[in-house]
Every structure is written in C-alpha cells, then in structure tokens.
Amino acid sequence: MMMNEGTPAISIDRLTKRYGQTLAVESLSLSVPQGTIFGLLGTNGAGKTTTFKCMLGLARPSEGSVSFEGRPLTPPLFERLAYVPEKCALYEWMTGAQLLEMQRRSFSRYDDKRANELMDLFALDRKKKLGKFSKGQQTAMALVxxxxxxxxxxxxxxxxxxxxPVHQRHVLDLIIGESAGGATVVFSSHQIGQVERAAERVAIMHQGTLRLAGEVEQLKSDLKVVEATFDTDAPSLNGLSAEPSVGQIQRAGRLVRVYVKGNGDEIARKIGDMHPRSVRILDQNLEDIFLTTVGSSGSAMAADVAGASGR
Amino acid sequence: MPSIFTVDPHSGVPIYLQLIEQVKRSVALGVLTPGEQLPTVKQLALDLTINANTVGRVYRELERDGVIETSPGRGSFVRDNGGVGRATRAASDVAAAALDTAVREAKSIGIAADDAIALFRKALARWYPGSHDMENR
Incomplete structure (x- = not known):
C-alpha cells in the first residue's frame, strides 16, 4: 500500500485472539486515522487489553492482522511509538532518575527537559525507589x-x-497537546467522560466484539431517544419497529421510549399522530450511548451503525 | 487565563455545535470585537480540555459562516466587515429555536394555544419590564 495522507496510523483487520477455549477478541476491525485521538471503551473483559497486546506484538493474533502506517510493526517503529500498559511493570529497585537515564540511553528522541517537566507535573520523587511508588505514581512514571x-x-x-482528578486532567491535557502536534493516540478508559472530552473517534467493545464505532460528535447527533407518554397504557408501536431508523423500543406502562438513528423528528411526528399526552426528543451523551450499546438488550441499531461507520 | 468559552462535553449536544454557538454569541454581544484575535486551535483545545480537531472544525465552520477569518501564520480573527451582523443573526436564530422548543413543549403537555400566549406574555413582562404596551395590545 502506498503511504499517503489517507493511510491510517493503525489498522486492525479481522483480529481474533483465542486463549485455549476462550475467545478474547473476535474478528475486530478498526482503523485509526493519523493525527486523531481514538477512545476504546468496554466493560472489564471486553477484550481491550488483549487488543492492545496484539497491536504491539505482545500477544500473537490467532487470526487477522494489525498494521501501522500500512505496514506490519517493525523495530524501527518502536523509536516513535509509546505504550503504557494497564499494569506497569517498572524495575522496583531503580529510582525515577535512574529510569529516566535508561530511557535517555534507549531512545534517540528522548527529551530530558520535557521528562523533568513531567516529573514535576506529576509530583514524582526522582530519588525514590520505584517499588515504593503507589500504583498511581507508577502509572504516572510510565506516562512520563x-x-x-x-x-x-x-x-x-x-x-x-x-x-x-488533577493528575487525570493532566493526562488528558498531555494527550490533547500531543495530538494537536500531529501524534496519533489510542487510549482506553473506564471514565467515559475522559473519552468524551478528548477522543474524536470511539469504539465500543463488548464480549470480544466491536459493537459500535464512529465519531463521538456524529454519534451524538445521530442517536436520539423519542419519549412519549399516553393517557392509558402505551400503544404497541409495532408499526414503528419496521422503520429502518428505529432501534429498541422500551415500554413501561404509559411511557414509551424509542431509540432512533437520526434526529428523531420523523418518529416523534408519527408518535404524535397516536394521540400521546406528551412527546419529546432526548439527546444521548456518550455514557448513555455506551450503556445502550453494551446493555443486555444489545440493540440492533447499534450494530447497524457500527457496520456503517466501522471502517 | 480562563477561557471566555465553556462547553459541556457530557451533554448529548455535540461539542462543536456548542462552541460555534458560543463564539457567535460572544461576537454578537461584543465580548469579542471585530479584528480581535481568537486563541489558536491548540490553545483553545487545551483551555477547554477538548479534542483539537473538534476546535479546528469549529474555526472552519465559523470561517465559512463569515464570522471569523483565518490567515495562515497569523491566526484567526473576528471579521471586520459583516462578522458581527452574521453572528447577531445567528444568535437570534438560537433564540428562535429555543422559543420553538418551548412552544413544542407546551403543546406536548396539553397547554391550549390561548394559555400558551398568556405564558408568553408573562415571560415578556418579566424580561422586558419597560414595554407595557406589549401587554395591553
């Protein structure tokens, strides 16, 4: 493939990873455009860490492949690539200063001034043994x-x-700043609010598979809930479920909620013709979208959107 | 320095729409004056802790709408000619949309048209205290 503007920084193609009988990741395809921030969301065990390990060659994919800038991962790329694992294994007997010295010798791009600014930002003690660092401090050291x-x-x-919370905000600022300078960032977080702020694209994984992918702003524009109340029990709305824009329909007595793709106006008008007591269109934030997507009812609509915008 | 803009990233309303509206409002109200320089894309992204490409999109759309102009290497500025007028019209569009939502809400909970007008008069009297003739009309 020719390298050009359109070549994604990272491209995951039908990645599958099995551990014995367990299917950790199943046929995952994702592409991360250059210079963007990509957020990976999922509950524990969704397959996020396995995906990262396969991306970086720390685990061998059972099927499928990962490419960087159109090519497989090769050693020269490690100079320009940084990975912070979920569980950081730092040399416990080393001090922060010693670890920075090791980093200086290993990476030609190492910037000592920057490293020291970051040590101060996260209030890390250069003379302390890494084994004595708290879990949060170890993560901060890995980020430095x-x-x-x-x-x-x-x-x-x-x-x-x-x-x-203050250091969490520093991490977001670092991610945003680095991306504004042209870097590509992929990160996972259980804090959906962080992904909502920093990421322009997001993928939601659940039980090893991709459930939804797209631009955060586009997903917010495209996924709405039409909520209506009726004077008596809500009508079945069976006619609506055939509409292509309609995902799940939830009914609770006099209340009905219809999850729609699009701005919801058309569905709101149709429900309006059924003499409801009230109709309104509700926005969904990323947390709402996430919970709907991984919810037990696993809406067909979400899968639909993933199919349309996953590539 | 605190940013003059604020966005709610956790809202279901896309951040870029919130920010476009805020910049237009600031220009319409004179918080930002013609010729005034806007922060760089990176600076505003860091000030608000939001994605820089989202801010870039906001600036492109504001430029297309004729509210700001960007010259390479110098930065983005509020347009001298017509920027304020366009921003003011856009801000009144926001008011119209808010009013439309309020009327739709009133209708959806079964308020009759005459009662809705009475509510509207009451709101007018509250926010436009000097204009008695509006109530007597």
Whole structure:
C-alpha cells in the first residue's frame, strides 16, 4: 500500500485472539486515522487489553492482522511509538532518575527537559525507589517515559487509572497537546467522560466484539431517544419497529421510549399522530450511548451503525 | 487565563455545535470585537480540555459562516466587515429555536394555544419590564 495522507496510523483487520477455549477478541476491525485521538471503551473483559497486546506484538493474533502506517510493526517503529500498559511493570529497585537515564540511553528522541517537566507535573520523587511508588505514581512514571520521547503514536491502556482528578486532567491535557502536534493516540478508559472530552473517534467493545464505532460528535447527533407518554397504557408501536431508523423500543406502562438513528423528528411526528399526552426528543451523551450499546438488550441499531461507520 | 468559552462535553449536544454557538454569541454581544484575535486551535483545545480537531472544525465552520477569518501564520480573527451582523443573526436564530422548543413543549403537555400566549406574555413582562404596551395590545 502506498503511504499517503489517507493511510491510517493503525489498522486492525479481522483480529481474533483465542486463549485455549476462550475467545478474547473476535474478528475486530478498526482503523485509526493519523493525527486523531481514538477512545476504546468496554466493560472489564471486553477484550481491550488483549487488543492492545496484539497491536504491539505482545500477544500473537490467532487470526487477522494489525498494521501501522500500512505496514506490519517493525523495530524501527518502536523509536516513535509509546505504550503504557494497564499494569506497569517498572524495575522496583531503580529510582525515577535512574529510569529516566535508561530511557535517555534507549531512545534517540528522548527529551530530558520535557521528562523533568513531567516529573514535576506529576509530583514524582526522582530519588525514590520505584517499588515504593503507589500504583498511581507508577502509572504516572510510565506516562512520563511515554511522553518524554515525543512519540508519533501513543497507545495508552487505562492511562488515568489510580490518578487523582488533577493528575487525570493532566493526562488528558498531555494527550490533547500531543495530538494537536500531529501524534496519533489510542487510549482506553473506564471514565467515559475522559473519552468524551478528548477522543474524536470511539469504539465500543463488548464480549470480544466491536459493537459500535464512529465519531463521538456524529454519534451524538445521530442517536436520539423519542419519549412519549399516553393517557392509558402505551400503544404497541409495532408499526414503528419496521422503520429502518428505529432501534429498541422500551415500554413501561404509559411511557414509551424509542431509540432512533437520526434526529428523531420523523418518529416523534408519527408518535404524535397516536394521540400521546406528551412527546419529546432526548439527546444521548456518550455514557448513555455506551450503556445502550453494551446493555443486555444489545440493540440492533447499534450494530447497524457500527457496520456503517466501522471502517 | 480562563477561557471566555465553556462547553459541556457530557451533554448529548455535540461539542462543536456548542462552541460555534458560543463564539457567535460572544461576537454578537461584543465580548469579542471585530479584528480581535481568537486563541489558536491548540490553545483553545487545551483551555477547554477538548479534542483539537473538534476546535479546528469549529474555526472552519465559523470561517465559512463569515464570522471569523483565518490567515495562515497569523491566526484567526473576528471579521471586520459583516462578522458581527452574521453572528447577531445567528444568535437570534438560537433564540428562535429555543422559543420553538418551548412552544413544542407546551403543546406536548396539553397547554391550549390561548394559555400558551398568556405564558408568553408573562415571560415578556418579566424580561422586558419597560414595554407595557406589549401587554395591553
């Protein structure tokens, strides 16, 4: 493939990973455009960490492939790529200063001034043994290493886990700043609000498969809920379920909620003709969209949108 | 320095729509004056802790709408000619949309047209205290 503007920074093609009988990731396809921030969401066990490991060659895919800038991952790329794993294994007997020195010797792009600014930002003690660091401080140390080499591609697995709210905000600022400078960032987080702020594209995984992918702003524009109340029990609305824009329909006595793709005007008008007592169109934030997507009812609509915008 | 803009990233309303409306409102109200420079894309993204490409999209759309102009290497500025007029018209569009939502809400909970007009008069009297003739009409 020719390298050009349109070549994604990272491209995952039908990735499957089995551990014995367990299917950790099943036929996952994703593409991360260059210079964007990509958020990966999912409940525990959704397959996010396995996906990261397969991306970075730390686990061998059972099927499918991952490419960076159109090519397989090769050693030269490690100079320009930074990975912060969910569980950071730092040398416990080393001090922060010693670890920075090791980073300086290993990476030609290492920026000592930047590294020291970041040590101060996260209030990390250079003389303390890493084994004495709290979990949050170890994550912060791993972030200092990652951002000290001015990476072009950043892969961050739960980068804000264990950090206090102020340091969590610093992590977001670092991600946003690095991306504004042209870097590509993929990160996972259980804090949907962080993904909502920083990411322009998002993928929601559940039980090893991709359930929804797209631009955050587009998903918010495109996914609405039409809520109506009736004087007596809500009508069945069976006619509506055939509409292509309609996902799940929830009924509770006099109340009915219809999950729609699009702005909801058309469905609101149709329900309006059924003499409801009230009709309104509700926006959905990313948390609402996430919960609907991984919910037990696993809406058909969400799968539909993933199919349309997953590539 | 605190940003003059605020957005609610957790709202179901896309951030870029919120920000476009805020910039237009600021220009219409004179918080931003013609010729005034806007923060760089990166600076505003960091000030608000939001995606920089989202801010970039906001600036492109504001430029297309004739509210700001961007010159490469210099930055983005509120347009000297016509920027305020366009922003003011856009801001009144926002008011019209809000009023439309209010009327739809009133209708959807079964308020009769005459009662809706009475509600509207009451709101007018509250926010336009000097204009008695409006109530007497």
């Amino acid at each position: 290493l990652a951002f000290s080499i001015h990476p072009e591609i950043l892969v961050l697995d739960e980068p804000a886990a264990g950090l206090d």
